[in-house]
Amino acid sequence: MAEPVLQINELVKNFGALRATDGVTLDLRPGEIHALIGPNGAGKSTLIHQICGTLRQDSGTIRLAGVDIGALSTADRARRGLGRTFQVSSLVSEFSALRNVMLAVQAKQATSFGFFRPVMRDVSLIEPAMAILERLGLAHRARLPAAELSHGERRQLEIAITLALQPKAFLLDEPMAGMGLEGSKALTLFLDGLRQEAPILLVEHDMDAVFTLADRVSVLVYGRIIATGTAGEIRRDPAVRTAYLGDRA
Numbered sequence: 001m002a003e004p005v006l007q008i009n010e011l012v013k014n015f016g017a018l019r020a021t022d023g024v025t026l027d028l029r030p031g032e033i034h035a036l037i038g039p040n041g042a043g044k045s046t047l048i049h050q051i052c053g054t055l056r057q058d059s060g061t062i063r064l065a066g067v068d069i070g071a072l073s074t075a076d077r078a079r080r081g082l083g084r085t086f087q088v089s090s091l092v093s094e095f096s097a098l099r100n101v102m103l104a105v106q107a108k109q110a111t112s113f114g115f116f117r118p119v120m121r122d123v124s125l126i127e128p129a130m131a132i133l134e135r136l137g138l139a140h141r142a143r144l145p146a147a148e149l150s151h152g153e154r155r156q157l158e159i160a161i162t163l164a165l166q167p168k169a170f171l172l173d174e175p176m177a178g179m180g181l182e183g184s185k186a187l188t189l190f191l192d193g194l195r196q197e198a199p200i201l202l203v204e205h206d207m208d209a210v211f212t213l214a215d216r217v218s219v220l221v222y223g224r225i226i227a228t229g230t231a232g233e234i235r236r237d238p239a240v241r242t243a244y245l246g247d248r249a
């Protein structure tokens, strides 16, 4: 079996007496979408925060492409190839959609080549940034300030920015939230192709998207993974049905 791109081992995080993640072990293999589901308060966000470094784990390890990143800053983890979208927007709202993506393209070039140039004067950033906006169906909105985009378009723009950074693994935290039916369908189709570029750890409440996309699903309940398997296996798992899915399976 291929080496995992991301390997999380026995991760623990306590908030006082509450154990929010309780020995979580999971991996992300090349080319896959691994969905993480579970009820509200199960510890999904806490886990994502630990992987990307905004929260430090109490114990356990996080390896990206074989390297232990568990003690690195958030920025260093991103530089090493952890591509994360946030539940809370990371866009510069007064900048155009295009300029937001150009900044990300430039940030990637700067880590690769070690220098910065003024963004808007750098025409070499426009073409790759426009190509990414086109892939997300946002090219026609390129010149609008991010603040004027719809909620769904801003979520897509965040993915565009993450894509521009050419990560080794994507961490997508509820990308379908607030997207509407058509938006969710389009994003599902897009994510289906995105896994070829880098594997995706997908935290998502939209079960249609999860069961359509995920190669594997892990179910987190009270900070522990109670099952990992294919969509079919998870749907049939009696413990999962009791703890979470019920008649949604």
Ligand SMILES: Nc1ncnc2c1ncn2[C@@H]1O[C@H](COP(=O)(O)OP(=O)(O)OP(=O)(O)O)[C@@H](O)[C@H]1O
Pocket (backbone or CB within 6 Å): 015, 018, 020, 038, 039, 040, 041, 042, 043, 044, 045, 046, 047
């Ligand atoms: N900073 C914090 N301090 C104290 N408790 C926290 C903190 N962050 C999260 N928790 C608690 O940890 C548990 C896990 O919360 P978390 O937000 O990770 O769950 P979640 O699965 O992401 O939920 P949701 O699906 O609602 O986003 C909850 O009981 C929550 O109240």
